[in-house]
């Protein structure tokens with residue numbers, strides 16, 4: 166079946182208005198870290214810097230630069246990159262430290278260049294809802310078996326790359 170324009174950009178195969186739409190509109194908070202991550206991906210696709218800023222944890226390193234700088238860099242990202250799909254690969258429920266982890270693969274292009282990557286993101290509650298705290302990414306262009314990658318396997322790759 167051909168996708169229609171109402172399909173949510175996060176790839177859930179659900180309608181945008183029944184998926185990430187209500188989170189973007191501020192009608193509801195994403196109920197868990199995976200839903201938040203998916204909604205942030207679709208916010209990148211839609212160029213929604215307001216939502217991306219709102220769901221950035223107060224302790225995220227990017228916050229140090231200040232909101233206007235974060236907004237500028239997001240807009241630059243929207244201009245340069247085209248998004249081709251998201252897949253959630255693995256996740257860990259929040260531990261005693263309150264951190265949830267999500268491993269995902271995002272297909273991204275910058276002109277003719279493949280900028281796709283795998284990222285392990287950390288999410289934490291800030292009182293309002295789940296927020297993006299930090300992430301480690303690896304380019305996925307040369308990675309074999311990306312679609313079956315686990316958090317454990319990703320952590321080994323990350324260590325080997327340092």
Ligand SMILES: [Zn+2]
Pocket residue numbers: 173174175176177181184185186203204207
């Ligand atoms: Zn969605």
